[in-house]
Amino acid sequence: MSHVLISSALACALRGEGAPDEIVFLPEGSHKLKPQSHPKGIDVNLPAEEGEAVAAAFNEALAKRGNVKAWCDFEHTRRHPVSCYPTGFRYEAGTGIVAMVEWSKSGREAVEGRDARFFSPEFYIGANGVPSGLPDRGPVGALCTEPAFREIPAIAAADAEDDPDRKDGSDRTDKPDMLMNSLLSLVSCGLLTDAEAAREGADQLASERLRVMCSEAAKVPALEKExxxxxxxxxxxxxxxxxxxxxxAVKAGLAGAADEREKAKYLTAAESNELAMQLLTEKVEAAEATGADITRPIISARAASPANHEQRIAAAQAKARTDLGPDAPFTMVWARAAEIDPPAFV
Structure with missing residues (x-):
């Protein structure tokens, strides 16, 4: 069920002397509001039979905040100083949703000094107009000085047009909750800067970037398969x-065709050991060049070796390289090759 974030000012919440421990967060009954997000108006309904459920939903939202407690600001600036911290909600028949609050120093002084006489909550409403929850981050309300619609004494929308602090006429906090969460998420993950989120048209920019993100995400399965x-x-x-x-190697006489252990050595080298593969390749190439098994002393296989002097030297060098390793210097390889096939080096 879709729901909308509403910000509204209660004209009667802070009556009396001093800063009360409890304030009326939402009055019971039906109210016609004109928040900035819905200039044509929207109905907010808090029937008595829904009171307990709404209070429970608000308390659940508070609990989800964890260590970062819910807080309220001044005039919906979404900045510090904090005015108060709601600690719980309860339903009071005939009154509505009552919030228990802990005042900050600046909030208490503003209320006691009558610098702020009204409270403006932020909450979600469902399709039927019944409040359904609180924002999952940021302030859940504000102290304010000027309710927009004085003909509704219990609740009125925050003044969208006559607020002297708003020169650009842009929406301050009253965005659909899904859009609000999208903006906050894009800021937190770096895809939208704070400045971009604050400017006019941030919702379109957020929607476009979310569309691009979804489009790119749709490509991931195909890329992973590729x-x-x-x-x-x-x-x-x-x-x-x-x-x-x-x-x-089998054809060169270095291994038997049925020697699975030797075959596994070649496969392992091919899959994961480039150096071992190179050495095996050199060994096979040398055997192919001489027509003899270079794992045996060449001098004992002289009858099977070709008379070509250069081929015998190459075969001896290959055997020497296998014995000494790939990092052995040429002089050592040459000396070892001479030991393997002395007549070839005479």
């Missing part, structure tokens, strides 16, 4: 490369 497909394709490519290198 990324998963790319990762799977890349993994398949690596597996195929490992299998192909192992097949070459």
């Amino acid at each position: 990324l998963a497909d790319l990762k799977s394709e890349r993994k398949d490519e690596k597996v195929r490369a490992g299998v192909a290198l192992f097949d070459r």
